[in-house]
Amino acid sequence: MLLESSAAKTKAVTVGSILITTGLVLSGCGSKAANSPTAEARSCVDVSGPSIKVGSLNSLSGTMAISEVTVRDAIALAVEEINAGGGVLDKKIELIGEDGASEPTVFAEKAEKLIKNDCVAAVFGGWTSSSRKAMLPVFEINDALLYYPVQYEGLESSKNIFYTGATTNQQIVPALNYLKEKGITSLYLVGSDYVFPQTANRIIKAYADANGIEIKGEDYTPLGSTDFSTIVNKVRTAGADAVFNTLNGDSNVAFFREYKNAGLTAQKMPVVSVSIAEEEIGGIGVQNVEGQLTAWNYYQTNDSPANKAFVAAYKAKYGQNKPTSDPMEAAYASVHLWKNTVEKAKSFDVTAIQDNAGGVTYDAPEGLVTIDGANNHITKTARIGEIRPDGLIYTVWESPGPIEPDPYLKTYPWAAGLSG
Structure with missing residues (x-):
């Protein structure tokens, strides 16, 4: 409904x-x-x-x-x-x-x-x-x-x-594959109430159904929401192995603060986020997200000449703390x-x-x-990252090379009918 x-x-x-x-x-x-x-x-x-x-x-x-x-x-x-x-x-x-x-x-x-x-x-x-x-x-x-x-x-x-x-096969699908390889067998879905989280979770549920992963719960909240006490309590009592987070914007600040206040940690119930990055970590407070996982294609810590030049230029223009x-x-x-x-x-x-x-x-x-x-x-290389105490994200897994885009998931049999 x-x-x-x-x-x-x-x-x-x-x-x-x-x-x-x-x-x-x-x-x-x-x-x-x-x-x-x-x-x-x-x-x-x-x-x-x-x-x-x-x-x-x-x-x-x-x-x-x-x-x-x-x-x-x-x-x-x-x-x-x-x-x-x-x-x-x-x-x-x-x-x-x-x-x-x-x-x-x-x-x-x-x-x-x-x-x-x-x-x-x-x-x-x-x-x-x-x-x-x-x-x-x-x-x-x-x-x-x-x-x-x-x-x-x-x-x-x-x-x-x-x-x-x-697109999905370059971020969400690799994240789900990573969780499956780590032995995750159940997920709780938390997202903002608009098209991306709703559609992403439709895809996640199709993947879960085909891969023996149980969805323990699914909750949405309007963009900008700051009260997560009810949702976090439902997450805490659901007994999921991990949370897949599609919240966007400053709602992540309230969610992760409430998550920590409830005694939930990356060790007890890790959260994989697809819409928070280094910039948001400062607003959330690194103490509230340390050890949590992200799925992206780029992190500031990427080790390449092109990235080192980019980071140096950005910090020179906008500030060393940016x-x-x-x-x-x-x-x-x-x-x-x-x-x-x-x-x-x-x-x-x-x-x-x-x-x-x-x-x-x-x-x-x-x-x-x-x-x-x-x-x-x-084409994009998929990367799973872990948030460390310095507020930066470090790659813990990456795809062997750039992944060809498949926006309609045509190469995944479990996704048949999703674009209809």
């Missing part, structure tokens, strides 16, 4: 967003039909001058700001580095930033502004799947490009979105992937970029990544 309720809410948000953004299209730069790219949308980007505009769209306020401010900072760093190296096709990048305010409808409105009023060549940003789904029709209607940098639930592919965060994290790195890489694709296409034109994206690579801090032209996702 809860799944049905959430799906209804998600559908309502998405439909509402489509209606809002369609109205903005019709009232913006002409009155072309909203179900096809407008002439204005295709001609708005100015390539005649010495610079090219791109947009960053992140939550700088609201419950998701704890995670998204640093993503904006990483985008700005990439732009600064590219400009220092001569720009893109001999043009310097002008970055225009907007605040999505942790609200899907605001993301849709600001995306419309960046595309139609600011005439940007691409937009980098978004975090929650609700924000992405609200923006998706805006980019498709206007035939514009969004580079989305956060891991997500999969089951989606748009020619107008490049997904530079992990950590780097997976979504930041994916956002940073996305700007470089856009640059490399533009240079391969020798054009800022959307169609030219789409046609030339397949096979484009970048030696990212996480390792070499490659765009899959069939689905606009990228």
Whole structure:
């Protein structure tokens, strides 16, 4: 029943967003039909001058700001580095930033502004799947490009979105395989009440059913929730081997503090999280999450020349006490992937970029990544990390190499029917 309720809410948000953004299209730069790219949308980007505009769209306020401010900072760093190296096709990048305010409808409105009023060549940003789904029709209607940098639930592919965060087979499935190999036979699912946790847990339950893992309980709470006493008490008494956590934003602070207050530890009942990284650990308090596990594709502690350079540059710009994290790195890489694709296409034109994206690579801090032209996702190395007392995350397992994206889980028989 809860799944049905959430799906209804998600559908309502998405439909509402489509209606809002369609109205903005019709009232913006002409009155072309909203179900096809407008002439204005295709001609708005100015390539005649010495610079090219791109947009960053992140939550700088609201419950998701704890995670998204640093993503904006990483985008700005990439732009600064590219400009220092001569720009893109001999043009310097002008970055225009907007605040999505942790609200899907605001993301849709600001995306419309960046595309139609600011005439940007691409937009980098978004975090929650609700924000992405609200923006998706805006980019498709206007035939514009969004580079989305956060891991997500999969089951989606748009020619107008490049997904530079992990899809399910590059994060959640490897995490489940890791838990199974460690002898975990039961899980409790805790998540925020929106599309990513609901869909991710649908996938987790399908995997569990096929792999002999019992789901002891499943609870959701609205984004921004701070009272976890009831949920943590249910987790404590359920007797699960581990918790799979899909909470997002500052709700993680309250959850882990309550978790520790209840006497639950990584040794007694480990928590695997897919949406907290180094930046959030400071807000949660390392004493509340020490020893807990995360599933990502990048950690600040990755040992590679590319990562050492990235970490040094980020800290030099924003402060030595500022950590780097997976979504930041994916956002940073996305700007470089856009640059490399533009240079391969020798054009800022959307169609030219789409046609030339397949096979484009970048030696990212996480390792070499490659765009899959069939689905606009990228190859990524899966990593399970453990939170240590210094507040950093250290890899305890990683995949042998980059994993090809499979957003619809077509290669997993247990996932049949999930995308229907």
